[in-house]
Amino acid sequence: MRGRWRGVKYDFDWSVLWSGESGGWLLQGILTTLEISALAWLLAVALGILSGAMRTVPFAPLRAIATFYVEFFRNVPILVWMFFWYFGVPPLLPHAIRDWLFNHGAEFWAGMFALGVYHGARMSEVIRSGIQSIPKTQFEASMAMGLTVWQAYWLVIVPVALRLIVPPATNESLNLLKNSSVALTISVAELTFQTRQIETYTAKAIEALTAGTLIYLVLCVSIAIIMARIERRFAIPGLIARVGAG
Amino acid sequence: MKNSTAIEFRQVNKWFGKLHVLRDFSLKIDPGEVVVVCGPSGSGKSTLIRCVNRLEPIQSGEIIVLGESITQPGVNLSSLRARVGIVFQSFNLFPHMTALENIMLAPVKVRGLTRDEAEKTARALLERVGIPEKANNYPANLSGGQQQRVAIARALAMQPAIMLFDEPTSALDPEMINEVLDVMTDLAKEGMTMIVITHEMGFAKRVARRIVFMDEGQVIEEGGPDSFFDAPKFDRTRQFLSKILSH
Ligand SMILES: Nc1ncnc2c1ncn2[C@@H]1O[C@H](COP(=O)(O)OP(=O)(O)OP(=O)(O)O)[C@@H](O)[C@H]1O
Ligand SMILES: [Mg+2]
Numbered sequence: 001m002r003g004r005w006r007g008v009k010y011d012f013d014w015s016v017l018w019s020g021e022s023g024g025w026l027l028q029g030i031l032t033t034l035e036i037s038a039l040a041w042l043l044a045v046a047l048g049i050l051s052g053a054m055r056t057v058p059f060a061p062l063r064a065i066a067t068f069y070v071e072f073f074r075n076v077p078i079l080v081w082m083f084f085w086y087f088g089v090p091p092l093l094p095h096a097i098r099d100w101l102f103n104h105g106a107e108f109w110a111g112m113f114a115l116g117v118y119h120g121a122r123m124s125e126v127i128r129s130g131i132q133s134i135p136k137t138q139f140e141a142s143m144a145m146g147l148t149v150w151q152a153y154w155l156v157i158v159p160v161a162l163r164l165i166v167p168p169a170t171n172e173s174l175n176l177l178k179n180s181s182v183a184l185t186i187s188v189a190e191l192t193f194q195t196r197q198i199e200t201y202t203a204k205a206i207e208a209l210t211a212g213t214l215i216y217l218v219l220c221v222s223i224a225i226i227m228a229r230i231e232r233r234f235a236i237p238g239l240i241a242r243v244g245a246g
Numbered sequence: 247m248k249n250s251t252a253i254e255f256r257q258v259n260k261w262f263g264k265l266h267v268l269r270d271f272s273l274k275i276d277p278g279e280v281v282v283v284c285g286p287s288g289s290g291k292s293t294l295i296r297c298v299n300r301l302e303p304i305q306s307g308e309i310i311v312l313g314e315s316i317t318q319p320g321v322n323l324s325s326l327r328a329r330v331g332i333v334f335q336s337f338n339l340f341p342h343m344t345a346l347e348n349i350m351l352a353p354v355k356v357r358g359l360t361r362d363e364a365e366k367t368a369r370a371l372l373e374r375v376g377i378p379e380k381a382n383n384y385p386a387n388l389s390g391g392q393q394q395r396v397a398i399a400r401a402l403a404m405q406p407a408i409m410l411f412d413e414p415t416s417a418l419d420p421e422m423i424n425e426v427l428d429v430m431t432d433l434a435k436e437g438m439t440m441i442v443i444t445h446e447m448g449f450a451k452r453v454a455r456r457i458v459f460m461d462e463g464q465v466i467e468e469g470g471p472d473s474f475f476d477a478p479k480f481d482r483t484r485q486f487l488s489k490i491l492s493h
Contacts, residue, residue, distance in 0.1 A: 140301060141338035145352040145404060146327040155351065156340050163342065236342045238386020 016202040017211050029194030030215060036112050036190060037177045043116030044176060048123025049162075053153050055124070056131045066124070073121035078179050081118050085110035086186040111183035111190075119176040126168045130161035163234050170227040174220050181216075191215060251310065252277045252408055252439040253298060258307035260293060260463075267293050268304070269463040277407075278437045282454040284445055286486060290463040291443045295410040298441070299330040312407060324356055331401030335413040337393040339385040345372065345396045346381040349403045357404065364403075371399035375429050391422030398429055409433065411442040445490050451475060459483050 016022055047069075054066035073081070086107055090098050101109060134157060142152035162169075181192035195212035199205045253275040260268035267290045275281055283291050296302040297309060300316055300323055309317050316326055339348050349368035353359045359367070372378045375395040377388075385393055394414055401409060411430065415423040427449050434440055434453045444450065450457055450471060457474040459467045459482075467474070467483045478484050 135336075135338075137334060137336055137338045138340065141334065141340075144299060144301060144327055144332045145400070146324040146356040147352065148324070151355055155355065160340070160342050236386070237384040239341060 010206070012207065013202075013204055014207055016198065016204045016207050020201075022198045022202070025194040025197055026191075026211060026215070028189060029191035030219075032108075032189055033177070033180050033191040033219070036108060036115065036183060036188065037180045040112045040115035040119065040180070041173060041176055043112070044119035044123045044172075047117065047120030048127050049158060051120070052124040052127030053131060053158055055128045056157075057149060057153075059149075070121045070124045073117050074125075076118075078114060078118050078182050079185060081114035082111055082182055082186050085114045107183070107186045107188050111180070111186055111188045115176060115180055115183070119172060119179070122175070123169065123172050126165050126172055127158075127161060129168075130165035131157055133164060134160055160236065163231075163236050164239070166227055166231040166234075170224055173223060173227065177219060177223065178216065250277075251275065252279065252312060253441070254308075254310040255294075255297075256308040256310070258297065258304050258309060260290075260297065260302065260304045267463050268297070271307070271460075271463060271465065273458065273465060273468075275439065275441065277439050279455050280434045280438075280440045280442065280453055282450040282457045283441060283443045283460060284447075284450070284457065284486070284490070285460040285466075289461045291460060292412050294460070295332070295412055295441050295443065298408070298410060299327050299332055301332075328352075328356055328404045329406050330408045330410065331404060331406035332410040333394070333397050333401055333412065333414050335417050337385070337390070337397045337417070339393055339397055339400070341385050344382050344384055345377075345388065345399075348385070348396060349400045352400070353403050367403055368399070371402055372396070374402075374432075375399045376425070389422060390418045391425045394418065394422075394426045395429055398426070398433075402433075408439045408441075411440065411444065413443050413445075415444065415446060447475070447487075447491060459486060461486075 017026065051066040051069050054062045055070070057063065089110070090101060090106060093101070138156060138160070139152055142156045143149070147155065180190055183190055184193035184196070187193070191212060195208040198211075199208040202208070251274050253273075255271050255273045258268050258271040259266070260271075271290075271294065273281075283294065285291055293302055297304050298311060298316075300321070304317055307317070308315055311326065312329060314321070314326075339345075340351070343351065346365065346368050349371055350361065350364040353364040353367060354361060369378065369381060372381055375398055377392050377395055380388060380392055380396070383392075385396070388396065398409075398414075414430070415426050418426065423446065427446060430440070430442065430449070431453050442449075442454070454471055456468055457471055458465055459474075459478075461482060467478060467480050474483075475487070478487060
């Protein structure tokens with residue numbers, strides 16, 4: 001191995017990361033990554049809670065709709081969803097809306113939707129398993145005091161389930177952030193897109209990729225820390241030990 | 247409208263799939279009456295009281311609660327359940343709410359009280375079950391006996407006319423059983439209509455007006471505590487009594 005590399009010389013030049021326009025690009029990339037991930041996360045959580053809860057209700061048609069959503073969206077690669085929402089959906093829209101979209105970053109919205117619906121389907125499974133870990137008697141007690149099914153879910157079942165699933169939900173949230181890099185394939189100028197742009201302009205691949213790697217690492221670790229705080233803040237007394245051990 | 251009967255089961259049949267759990271079950275309970283139901287495991291006791299507030303549907307027959315048939319379609323379940331409180335063996339308090347919040351939930355969400363009104367009632371109820379100082383405890387930080395008393399307060403917060411108890415003390419350590427039975431005894435003295443599934447025969451002797459022994463989904467024998475315990479008519483009752491009284 002060494003022999004093959006003998007004589008090869010690579011001049012590291014870390015200044016490419018901040019000289020010229022690079023610094024601005026990186027910053028822009030971070031912001032776009034955070035923005036698309038945050039919006040997609042909200043969509044994923046909303047879809048995940050709704051469909052995850054629907055999969056457990058005592059009403060077959062609702063369960064069927066939610067099951068269809070989950071199986072359809074999580075079993076198609078995220079890249080295909082990006083292409084679908086970017087190339088497939090706009091032509092189906094009315095002219096006015098399509099024109100507006102292409103003037104307002106259609107690729108961003110397509111990427112956001114793809115990420116949101118794909119991870120919503122995966123989040124749904126996490127939430128469903130949380131709900132199913134709650135004893136059925138909790139639901140019965142809610143019904144017995146006169147709450148409607150909707151109230152029982154909104155006031156009792158979902159709030160307890162959400163507290164139980166913070167660790168797997170964190171995992172899924174990190175996957176979402178990392179998968180936002182796939183949006184570069186439909187030209188969303190997110191972090192990976194920008195590091196590749198720096199690489200193209202400066203021919204300094206290692207520096208650019210190192211910067212990208214470290215930034216993703218910092219973002220992910222920060223999110224994990226925030227989620228751990230949320231977990232502790234909202235822990236249910238008596239269930240702390242179980243969740244901590246799990 | 248005056249109800250001469252609080253609860254009436256008329257020829258009730260209930261199946262779980264092929265399992266015939268209640269068989270032509272008939273029973274009348276007067277307002278203010280305390281009825282203890284006992285019987286072997288699997289005889290259908292829990293199912294029976296769960297039918298009273300429609301946690302379980304029945305397949306034939308009729309159940310009339312406070313003058314209204316509740317087994318017809320189109321019954322207002324929320325208002326039925328507001329009038330019929332139920333206390334479970336496993337307490338079933340909501341773990342993410344304090345004792346006070348557990349008690350306030352239904353009055354606010356179902357009866358539409360303001361939070362202030364509901365809190366006042368909830369504190370008064372905690373006083374009544376003897377643990378006003380535990381208002382801000384989460385269920386995990388209460389003993390079993392205290393949790394069950396909060397569960398009773400939670401059911402009472404809806405101002406029910408009928409209370410159902412499904413083995414309220416059988417998940418409790420022996421030293422906590424009496425604190426719960428005392429609350430139930432007070433409730434009975436105040437004139438609450440109650441169906442109590444329990445094997446606490448001391449409680450049955452002291453508090454019940456009638457004791458119903460059921461097996462395989464039917465009433466085998468019923469009577470006032472004196473005749474029931476001292477002169478049971480049927481062998482099956484005698485066998486059952488000797489089993490539980492020897493414990
Ligand atoms: N949801 C259900 N689905 C199917 N079978 C059920 C269901 N609930 C109860 N059963 C069955 O119905 C029968 C009566 O059950 P039930 O819980 O009413 O008995 P029980 O008299 O309360 O017994 P225990 O003293 O053990 O509480 C049992 O054989 C039980 O297995
Ligand atoms: Mg039972």
